[in-house]
Amino acid sequence: MEMALALWKNLLQTTKKRILQQRRLSLYNGAHGYEEELIKKKLQQFSGGSINLSKKDNGIGILTLNNPKLMNAFTGTMMVELQERVTELENWKDGKGLIIHGAENTFCSGSDLNAVKEISNSQDGMYMCMFMQNTLTRLMRLPLISVALVQGKAFGGGAELTTACDFRLMTPGSEIRFVHKHMGLVPGWGGGARLVRIVGSGAALQLLAGAARVDPERALSLGLSQETLPSSDGTTALGQARTWLAQYTEGPTTVIRAVKNVVTAGRELPLEAALRTEKDIFGTVWGGPANLQALVRRPKHK
Numbered sequence: 001m002e003m004a005l006a007l008w009k010n011l012l013q014t015t016k017k018r019i020l021q022q023r024r025l026s027l028y029n030g031a032h033g034y035e036e037e038l039i040k041k042k043l044q045q046f047s048g049g050s051i052n053l054s055k056k057d058n059g060i061g062i063l064t065l066n067n068p069k070l071m072n073a074f075t076g077t078m079m080v081e082l083q084e085r086v087t088e089l090e091n092w093k094d095g096k097g098l099i100i101h102g103a104e105n106t107f108c109s110g111s112d113l114n115a116v117k118e119i120s121n122s123q124d125g126m127y128m129c130m131f132m133q134n135t136l137t138r139l140m141r142l143p144l145i146s147v148a149l150v151q152g153k154a155f156g157g158g159a160e161l162t163t164a165c166d167f168r169l170m171t172p173g174s175e176i177r178f179v180h181k182h183m184g185l186v187p188g189w190g191g192g193a194r195l196v197r198i199v200g201s202g203a204a205l206q207l208l209a210g211a212a213r214v215d216p217e218r219a220l221s222l223g224l225s226q227e228t229l230p231s232s233d234g235t236t237a238l239g240q241a242r243t244w245l246a247q248y249t250e251g252p253t254t255v256i257r258a259v260k261n262v263v264t265a266g267r268e269l270p271l272e273a274a275l276r277t278e279k280d281i282f283g284t285v286w287g288g289p290a291n292l293q294a295l296v297r298r299p300k301h302k
């Protein structure tokens with residue numbers, strides 16, 4: 001019995017290390033001209049606002065985009081802080097859920113246009129693009145079930161940020177809008193690729209080429225949003241979002257994290273690689289404490 005337990009623990013550690021390494025692999029590196037420290041230094045010239053993270057005892061994190069004077073637009077320092085918060089979340093072993101929302105009842109109006117003007121040259125634009133794609137891809141791959149709570153406006157990069165979450169919940173009168181076309185742009189934070197996977201290429205093309213206003217009703221019909229919450233009041237809506245998320249995060253943390261990892265593998269990997277990853281993840285929970293306790297309890301799934 002002791003030998004079996006020792007073997008199980010060893011498999012668990014090895015598998016978890018491999019999954020963690022896969023998750024943190026950056027999209028871009030030096031070969032792409034991506035020098036992270038150089039880019040962070042550049043971004044940190046554009047200060048203002050903050051990205052705040054509150055990690056609750058029940059394993060739910062609340063991440064707040066905090067720049068209300070500018071409709072929670074992303075300054076350069078906020079982009080760097082978002083990466084720091086994602087690293088914190090990657091290291092939060094008790095985490096199983098995440099809600100992202102904006103301060104003062106609005107989500108995010110994209111990049112801070114004051115900063116955008118200063119980095120409008122090609123190299124700096126590419127640096128910002130690669131930095132945000134790296135960060136949002138890591139956010140998307142967190143072993144936590146994530147929700148974007150959209151109140152007010154989610155425009156441009158703000159709309160893209162919502163697509164890096166597993167789910168979107170909207171409040172009455174809120175709006176997701178990919179305004180990039182009107183800025184002479186296309187999405188650059190990965191929101192285009194993720195939108196196609198969420199709503200399909202046809203609807204994605206309409207939303208991008210039309211810079212369409214997506215209200216809660218249209219978002220529901222597209223599958224871009226899972227639910228329209230009753231209240232648009234900030235505190236109430238956050239409470240409602242926490243209640244909604246709880247239906248999916250209730251249960252042992254190891255199991256909830258494993259479920260998210262299985263879905264991430266199924267979404268991103270070719271079938272055989274996804275099956276092998278699922279086998280590895282299965283190995284981390286089979287015969288684990290939650291499984292053994294359930295075998296003793298013999299729950300009836302009525």
Ligand SMILES: CC[C@@H](C(=O)O)C(=O)SCCNC(=O)CCNC(=O)[C@H](O)C(C)(C)COP(=O)(O)OP(=O)(O)OC[C@H]1O[C@@H](n2cnc3c(N)ncnc32)[C@H](O)[C@@H]1OP(=O)(O)O
Nearest residue numbers: 069070071073109110111112113114153155156157188189
């Ligand atoms: C990859 C995409 C990424 C990029 O290319 O880097 C981008 O996201 S580009 C930016 C895309 N976003 C926008 O173009 C949104 C611009 N803002 C708006 O359209 C409107 O502000 C709003 C979001 C529809 C809200 O309108 P309203 O309710 O009328 O408020 P105000 O417009 O008065 O905004 C209040 C205050 O906030 C400033 N603000 C708003 N958004 C930004 C922003 N993205 N960057 C900088 N500042 C922003 C706005 O200028 C007002 O400030 P004051 O004028 O000083 O009062």
